Amino acid sequence: MGDSLGRVPDVPKISAADVSKVATLARLSLTDDELTTATAELAAMLDHFADIDALDLDGVEPMMQPTPLANVMREDIEGETLDRDEVLSQAPLTEDGRFRVPPIIGIQD
Amino acid sequence: MSSMSDQPTTAVDLAKNVRNGVAKAVDVVDEYLARIDERDGEINAFNLVLADQARERAAEIDAMISVGRDPGPLAGVPVALKDNLCTRGIPTTCSSKILADWKPPYDATVVTRLRDAGAIFVGKTNLDEFAMGSSTENSAFGPTKNPHDTTRVPGGSSGGSAAAVAANFAAVSFGSDTGGSIRQPAALCGVVGVKPTYGAVSRLGLIAFGSSLDQIGPFAHTVRDAAVALETISGHDPGDSTSIQQGPLDLSDTLDLGVAGLRVGRITDLPKGASPDVEERLEAAFDALREAGAEIVDVEMPAFNYGLTAYYLIAPAEASSNLARFDGVRFGMRTAAPDTNSMYTATRTDGFGAEVKRRIMLGTYALSAGYYDAYYGRAQKVRRLIANDFAAAYAKADVLLTPASPTVAFKLGDKASDPLAMYLCDTYTIPSNLTGDPGMSVPFGTGEHGLPVGVQILAPALKDHVMFQAAATLERHMQNLQDQNVSAS
Numbered sequence: 001m002g003d004s005l006g007r008v009p010d011v012p013k014i015s016a017a018d019v020s021k022v023a024t025l026a027r028l029s030l031t032d033d034e035l036t037t038a039t040a041e042l043a044a045m046l047d048h049f050a051d052i053d054a055l056d057l058d059g060v061e062p063m064m065q066p067t068p069l070a071n072v073m074r075e076d077i078e079g080e081t082l083d084r085d086e087v088l089s090q091a092p093l094t095e096d097g098r099f100r101v102p103p104i105i106g107i108q109d
Numbered sequence: 110m111s112s113m114s115d116q117p118t119t120a121v122d123l124a125k126n127v128r129n130g131v132a133k134a135v136d137v138v139d140e141y142l143a144r145i146d147e148r149d150g151e152i153n154a155f156n157l158v159l160a161d162q163a164r165e166r167a168a169e170i171d172a173m174i175s176v177g178r179d180p181g182p183l184a185g186v187p188v189a190l191k192d193n194l195c196t197r198g199i200p201t202t203c204s205s206k207i208l209a210d211w212k213p214p215y216d217a218t219v220v221t222r223l224r225d226a227g228a229i230f231v232g233k234t235n236l237d238e239f240a241m242g243s244s245t246e247n248s249a250f251g252p253t254k255n256p257h258d259t260t261r262v263p264g265g266s267s268g269g270s271a272a273a274v275a276a277n278f279a280a281v282s283f284g285s286d287t288g289g290s291i292r293q294p295a296a297l298c299g300v301v302g303v304k305p306t307y308g309a310v311s312r313l314g315l316i317a318f319g320s321s322l323d324q325i326g327p328f329a330h331t332v333r334d335a336a337v338a339l340e341t342i343s344g345h346d347p348g349d350s351t352s353i354q355q356g357p358l359d360l361s362d363t364l365d366l367g368v369a370g371l372r373v374g375r376i377t378d379l380p381k382g383a384s385p386d387v388e389e390r391l392e393a394a395f396d397a398l399r400e401a402g403a404e405i406v407d408v409e410m411p412a413f414n415y416g417l418t419a420y421y422l423i424a425p426a427e428a429s430s431n432l433a434r435f436d437g438v439r440f441g442m443r444t445a446a447p448d449t450n451s452m453y454t455a456t457r458t459d460g461f462g463a464e465v466k467r468r469i470m471l472g473t474y475a476l477s478a479g480y481y482d483a484y485y486g487r488a489q490k491v492r493r494l495i496a497n498d499f500a501a502a503y504a505k506a507d508v509l510l511t512p513a514s515p516t517v518a519f520k521l522g523d524k525a526s527d528p529l530a531m532y533l534c535d536t537y538t539i540p541s542n543l544t545g546d547p548g549m550s551v552p553f554g555t556g557e558h559g560l561p562v563g564v565q566i567l568a569p570a571l572k573d574h575v576m577f578q579a580a581a582t583l584e585r586h587m588q589n590l591q592d593q594n595v596s597a598s
Binding site: 014018019021022025026027028029041042044045048049051052055057060061062063064065066067069072074082083086087088089090091092093099101102103104105 | 123211212213214215307308321347351353355415419422429433435436438439440441442443445446447448449450452453454455457458461463466468469470471473474477484486487488489490491492493494496528529543544545546570585
């Protein structure tokens with residue numbers, strides 16, 4: 001399984017077990033076939049992304065975002081908020097003016 | 110194809126005619142809706158056409174004019190909105206099954222500003238699901254076709270908005286650009302497309318993909334229309350904490366200043382991969398600017414080449430975080446399950462398409478314990494190297510010229526099974542998302558199969574107006590050639 005430049009990784013950087021764990025963290029469920037495909041695709045990508053491995057990045061300041069802005073504050077004053085009924089009308093399930101969800105504890109896989 | 114060669118009326122002229130009473134907004138809107146009706150079955154630019162609302166709004170605009178009120182600089186202009194821009198009470202789907210029935214409880218700031226300027230919304234346009242893709246094939250509602258050749262993609266992710274302007278379904282449209290999602294489809298559809306300086310346009314009400322990268326921008330037939338559209342939506346918004354604290358961009362006033370003395374940079378170590386027809390048009394663009402009085406200077410940007418890697422670690426990381434909100438609780442669909450955890454998983458597994466899942470997993474991996482430093486952390490450092498390269502280049506050059514897309518529009522399905530090949534479409538557009546600098550694609554002739562080629566102009570942050578001057582010069586060059594051909598024939 002090579003990437004689009006035809007390079008084949010020597011050692012896959014990511015295993016099916018890794019991908020399965022990542023899917024669980026991301027709240028996604030994969031079939032066995034999907035897991036096999038995803039593992040191959042992610043391995044090819046990570047191999048491509050190894051082009052930055054050779055860069056000397058010691059002492060380089062990470063860049064989190066492009067603006068010089070930091071900690072933008074506003075006055076703590078009352079303002080308009082969204083209409084509760086309008087918001088709730090778009091939720092899958094509501095009850096008594098609140099979002100309704102299934103039990104949080106008690107049933108676990 | 111015949112309708113494509115007719116010069117479409119510009120947004121500036123439409124608004125002028127409506128404001129002067131020369132044209133009625135209701136007639137303008139009917140003309141555009143008729144074109145949509147006739148041809149969008151084939152193109153699929155729209156997820157939703159707002160025919161009734163558009164006619165109602167047009168009647169309001171005409172009523173304002175009749176009593177001497179000015180509806181604004183975009184009076185009566187038919188506008189299309191990418192379907193990741195929130196419209197109150199009107200479905201906003203991100204072309205995803207997970208949001209298929211969701212109606213936002215508020216308008217995006219750009220939507221409010223456009224309405225206040227007299228624009229008329231004709232529809233919500235198709236996109237790659239959650240703006241992830243370069244072909245608009247990753248839509249839960251089917252692909253959009255390129256109006257120049259319906260066997261080809263319009264580019265993406267804002268393919269519906271690009272196609273809507275190219276087919277003249279709207280005079281102006283809006284998209285979002287996280288890694289090239291306005292500029293690449295603009296190039297492939299032969300229209301002007303702009304990603305402004307990060308923070309120049311409020312992101313409030315744009316459903317987030319990569320929050321440090323996303324910017325909203327216009328598609329238009331002409332550089333001047335794009336300038337007016339961008340002036341309308343830009344300017345500080347207290348509702349977006351990353352919004353730059355200054356007024357709207359001023360672009361129209363300096364549009365015709367030309368490029369005499371302007372230093373135009375050629376990146377000597379630009380990543381390879383552009384096809385010969387695209388390279389040829391880029392050279393022609395350098396020549397055109399030189400003839401118009403610009404000075405061409407060489408710049409080196411060794412880190413440009415690492416943009417793709419930095420981007421495809423950073424953007425999915427931000428996306429995996431942003432898309433965590435789609436869990437079946439507050440909006441969109443839910444797949445029933447006995448407890449919350451299994452409900453989250455069932456909903457997301459059913460609701461998201463393959464590319465969105467791929468990027469969520471890539472981003473989750475890049476952020477996960479043990480890999481954060483190796484991937485996300487290193488990518489943020491590479492991002493700094495790229496910003497340093499741009500700073501050095503902009504010390505020597507006022508603007509930079511590159512291809513907008515490595516190739517002309519490719520065939521539907523060509524890259525659908527190779528995610529990496531699709532990612533390489535964004536090689537030339539990604540770096541300025543990482544740095545927050547503006548970029549735009551301007552149509553500059555045709556390449557293989559007679560398909561449009563776009564040239565990308567890049568400029569430093571808040572120098573959007575300089576970028577527009579160069580774009581206007583290239584546009585004028587093409588217009589002059591066309592005029593000569595007409596008079597010769």
